[in-house]
Amino acid sequence: MADLTDDPNMSSKNLAEPLRRAIGDRYLTYALSTIMHRALPDARDGLKPVHRRILYAMRELRLASGGGFRKSAKISGDVMGNYHPHGDAAIYDAMARLAQDFNVRYPLVDGQGNFGNIDGDNPAASRYTEARMTAAAEALLEGLAENAVDYRDNYDGTLTEPVVLPASFPNLLANGSSGIAVGMATNIPPHNIEELCNACLHLIKAPNARDETLLDHVPGPDFPTGGVIVEPRENILEAYRTGRGSFRLRCKWQVEQLDRGMWQIVVTEIPYQVQKSKLIEKIAEVIQTKKIPILGDIRDESADDVRMVLEPKSKNVDPDVLMNMLYRNSDLEVRFSLNMNVLIDGLTPKVCSLKEVLRAFLDHRRDVLIRRSQHRMDKIDHRLEVLEGFIVAFLNLDRVIDIIRYDDDPKAALIREDWSISHARAMDEADYKSPALSDDEGLSEVQAEAILNMRLRSLRRLEELELLKEQAALMEERAGLEDLLESEEVQWSTIAEQLRETRKKFGRDYEGGARRSQFAEAGVVEDVPLEAMIEREPITVVCSQMGWIRAMTGHIDLTRELKFKDGDGPRFMFHAETTDRLLTLGSNGRFYTISASNLPGGRGMGEPLRLMVDLPNEAGIVDLFIHQPDRKLLLASSAGDGFVVPENDVIAQTRSGKQVLNVRDQVVAKVCRPVDGDHVACVGENRKVLLFALEELPEMGRGKGVRLQKYKDGGLSDATTFTMADGLSWKDPAGRTRTETELAEWVGKRAGTGRMAPRGFPRDNTFT
Incomplete structure (x- = not known):
C-alpha cells in the first residue's frame, strides 16, 4: 500500500497505514477482548465476567439465599443496564445455566420455575421465572464490603464493579468451566469441594507437594450427573500434571431380575452434558438399524430421577457384552476433555496444572x-x-x-x-x-x-x-x-x-455435597462377532430382477414358484443362514455388505436392495452371494480388464460400500466369480474364447486390473476359472452340461484375441 503521509492534500487527522497492520491491530484487540472478557475464566474465582456481574447484581438487589425471589427479567435487566452491555437473552441463558443442577455441580442461582431439564428442554422465558442466590454464591461474595478486592468502573463510568470475587472456595474446579476464545479454548470438569479443600490444606502444609499426593486428595472430577469414571489413574495424574487430557465417563447401570429368568438393564445415571432425549433417540436408531441385534427395546421411565430401561432380545445375552456394544455405539460412554486454560492473574491466559490452579486460589485467598x-x-x-x-x-x-x-x-x-x-x-x-x-x-x-x-x-x-x-x-x-x-x-x-469451615459447610453433610461420580476399571470385554449375537436360523434369500430382496424362513425348494411384482421375476435365489453376510457387486464396481439377519421377511415382496445400501439408481446388480472368508474372486469389467481380489478385502463397513473395481465412462463391472482352478476362460461378445493360466492375473485389493482379452469390436461377455485337467464345462442349448477337454487350440497368453467358440457353445456367450 502506498504511503500517503507526505501528501500535502491529506488531512493530519487521516493518516494511512498498511492494511495488514490495520487489520492485525484490530483483530488482536478483538482477540484479547474475547479471551479476557468472554471466553476464559479467572483462576481466582473461576468466573467469567458475565457470571461475576450476575452474582454482583443479585447481591445489589439483596437476593440472599434466605430471602425472597425476584423476576429473572429484573435481574438480567439490571445486569445488562448496569454492568454487561450485551443481549439480555445471553445474560439470562448464563444465569439459567448457573441454576441447573445437572450442569453445575454447586448451583450459584436458586431458580423458581422452569429452568430447563436434562432432556435438553430450554428454560421458560425470563418473565416467567424467579431467582435468588444460593449459599455457594454468597460464599463467593463474602468480604466484598470489606475491601477484599479491587473495583473498577462499569462500562459507562456511572457505577463500579468488582474485578474479581473474594471466593471462599476454589470455584474454578468446583463448578468447572468451558469456553472458546480466539486461537484457544478451555474445558474444565467440575470437582468435589470437600476434596478440593483437602488438597488446599495439604498445599498449605507442603507448598512443594507432588502431583501424586494431590491426586490422593482429588482422585478425579465429580460430575453433577454422577456416572462412573473408568480412566486409569496414571492417565488422570498426567492430565492434572500437564493441564491437558481426557476422562472416560460411563453411565451407571444395574441389572433388574424379572419373572421367568428374564432381566433388564436400568440406567440410573448418564454421562455429563449428554441430553437424555437425544441419547434415547440414538439408541432407538441403533435398535432400528439392527447394529446391536441383541438389544430388543428401550424405555424412558424417568421422573425426577433418571431411569432408562434396556431390554435384551434374549435372556441368554451377557449384560456386560450388551453394555459394551452400547458404549461403542451411543453416548452411554463419552470422553470429557480437560484443557485447563485459564487467566492465572486475571490477565494472562495459561494452561495450568492442578497444583498451579490451587496455588492461584490460595494466593488469592491470602490477598x-x-x-x-x-x-x-x-x-x-x-x-x-x-x-x-x-x-x-x-x-x-x-x-x-x-x-x-x-x-x-x-x-x-x-x-x-x-x-x-x-x-x-x-x-x-x-x-x-x-x-x-x-x-x-x-x-x-x-x-x-x-x-x-x-x-x-x-x-x-x-x-x-x-x-x-x-x-x-x-x-x-x-x-x-x-x-x-x-x-x-x-x-x-x-x-x-477458613477452608475447614468451608469444607464443613459444603462437604458431605451439605445437600448434594457427597461425591456423585464413582471410579471403576474399564475392564476388558472381548469383542464378540456380530454373528455370535444372532440366533442361527436357516433362510432362503430371494432377489428379483428389479432388485427386490427378501428372506424366506427355512430352506425352501429353489425350484418353487414365488410371487413377484408385475413385470418382475426371480434372479438370485439360494439357501443361507441368519448369521451369514451377503456381498453384492454393483455395476459401478463397488461392493456392498448386508447382514442376512437384516433382510425383510418373506411374507411380502421384500424391499428394494437400493434402500438397504447406497446403490445408485444408474448402477445395476452384477452378483449377490454369501461371503466366504479366505476365498478369492475374479473381477472383470465390460472392457475386458480384470484381476483377482481376496474376498476379505471387499467387505464394506458402511452403507456406501467399498470401491474395488475402477470403471469409468461407459465401462461397467461385468463379472464376479469365485476363483476355483488353475486357468481363466474368457469369451467376448464376438464369440471368441481365450484360455490362459490363472497365474498371469495379478492379485490386487483395488484397481482397474489388466487386459484379459483383446477385442476389435465389442467387449467382454463372460469369464470364469476352471481346472485344465478337468476340462471346461458349459450348458448346451438343451440345458445339458457339456465338458470339453481338448482345449489346446484356445489356450494362449493373456490379452490375446482368442479363437471362435467350440461347436455347441451357448448363444448367450456365457459359461453358466
Whole structure:
C-alpha cells in the first residue's frame, strides 16, 4: 500500500497505514477482548465476567439465599443496564445455566420455575421465572464490603464493579468451566469441594507437594450427573500434571431380575452434558438399524430421577457384552476433555496444572485475608479513636456540656480545649486509665464530631462501662490483627481454618455435597462377532430382477414358484443362514455388505436392495452371494480388464460400500466369480474364447486390473476359472452340461484375441 503521509492534500487527522497492520491491530484487540472478557475464566474465582456481574447484581438487589425471589427479567435487566452491555437473552441463558443442577455441580442461582431439564428442554422465558442466590454464591461474595478486592468502573463510568470475587472456595474446579476464545479454548470438569479443600490444606502444609499426593486428595472430577469414571489413574495424574487430557465417563447401570429368568438393564445415571432425549433417540436408531441385534427395546421411565430401561432380545445375552456394544455405539460412554486454560492473574491466559490452579486460589485467598484484615484494623482504629473521645467526654462531662451549651463554635472549642485530669469527674483511676488522658492535646476532629452527635441517653454510667468494655475488646482484636499481618505463618493458619469451615459447610453433610461420580476399571470385554449375537436360523434369500430382496424362513425348494411384482421375476435365489453376510457387486464396481439377519421377511415382496445400501439408481446388480472368508474372486469389467481380489478385502463397513473395481465412462463391472482352478476362460461378445493360466492375473485389493482379452469390436461377455485337467464345462442349448477337454487350440497368453467358440457353445456367450 502506498504511503500517503507526505501528501500535502491529506488531512493530519487521516493518516494511512498498511492494511495488514490495520487489520492485525484490530483483530488482536478483538482477540484479547474475547479471551479476557468472554471466553476464559479467572483462576481466582473461576468466573467469567458475565457470571461475576450476575452474582454482583443479585447481591445489589439483596437476593440472599434466605430471602425472597425476584423476576429473572429484573435481574438480567439490571445486569445488562448496569454492568454487561450485551443481549439480555445471553445474560439470562448464563444465569439459567448457573441454576441447573445437572450442569453445575454447586448451583450459584436458586431458580423458581422452569429452568430447563436434562432432556435438553430450554428454560421458560425470563418473565416467567424467579431467582435468588444460593449459599455457594454468597460464599463467593463474602468480604466484598470489606475491601477484599479491587473495583473498577462499569462500562459507562456511572457505577463500579468488582474485578474479581473474594471466593471462599476454589470455584474454578468446583463448578468447572468451558469456553472458546480466539486461537484457544478451555474445558474444565467440575470437582468435589470437600476434596478440593483437602488438597488446599495439604498445599498449605507442603507448598512443594507432588502431583501424586494431590491426586490422593482429588482422585478425579465429580460430575453433577454422577456416572462412573473408568480412566486409569496414571492417565488422570498426567492430565492434572500437564493441564491437558481426557476422562472416560460411563453411565451407571444395574441389572433388574424379572419373572421367568428374564432381566433388564436400568440406567440410573448418564454421562455429563449428554441430553437424555437425544441419547434415547440414538439408541432407538441403533435398535432400528439392527447394529446391536441383541438389544430388543428401550424405555424412558424417568421422573425426577433418571431411569432408562434396556431390554435384551434374549435372556441368554451377557449384560456386560450388551453394555459394551452400547458404549461403542451411543453416548452411554463419552470422553470429557480437560484443557485447563485459564487467566492465572486475571490477565494472562495459561494452561495450568492442578497444583498451579490451587496455588492461584490460595494466593488469592491470602490477598483477600490481608486486605480484609487491614480494612478491619482501619475500622478498629477509627472506632478506638471515637471511643477515646467518648471516654474523655464522660470523664469531663460538665466541661463538655458547658462548651456545647455556651460556645458559639462548640466543635472548634472541643478541639482546642486542654483535657487534663483536673477536669475529670471523681472516678477511681484504678478502674481504667484512658490513653487520651495522658495527652495534653485536645480532641481530634473525628472525636469532636462523635461527641456532638452523641445522644443524651448515652450519658449513663452503664453506657460508659459498655464503652470501656468495647474498647478493651477492640484493643485485643487489634493486637490479633497486627500479629496476623506481620506473620505469614499466622496468615496461612487462618486460611486453613477458613477452608475447614468451608469444607464443613459444603462437604458431605451439605445437600448434594457427597461425591456423585464413582471410579471403576474399564475392564476388558472381548469383542464378540456380530454373528455370535444372532440366533442361527436357516433362510432362503430371494432377489428379483428389479432388485427386490427378501428372506424366506427355512430352506425352501429353489425350484418353487414365488410371487413377484408385475413385470418382475426371480434372479438370485439360494439357501443361507441368519448369521451369514451377503456381498453384492454393483455395476459401478463397488461392493456392498448386508447382514442376512437384516433382510425383510418373506411374507411380502421384500424391499428394494437400493434402500438397504447406497446403490445408485444408474448402477445395476452384477452378483449377490454369501461371503466366504479366505476365498478369492475374479473381477472383470465390460472392457475386458480384470484381476483377482481376496474376498476379505471387499467387505464394506458402511452403507456406501467399498470401491474395488475402477470403471469409468461407459465401462461397467461385468463379472464376479469365485476363483476355483488353475486357468481363466474368457469369451467376448464376438464369440471368441481365450484360455490362459490363472497365474498371469495379478492379485490386487483395488484397481482397474489388466487386459484379459483383446477385442476389435465389442467387449467382454463372460469369464470364469476352471481346472485344465478337468476340462471346461458349459450348458448346451438343451440345458445339458457339456465338458470339453481338448482345449489346446484356445489356450494362449493373456490379452490375446482368442479363437471362435467350440461347436455347441451357448448363444448367450456365457459359461453358466
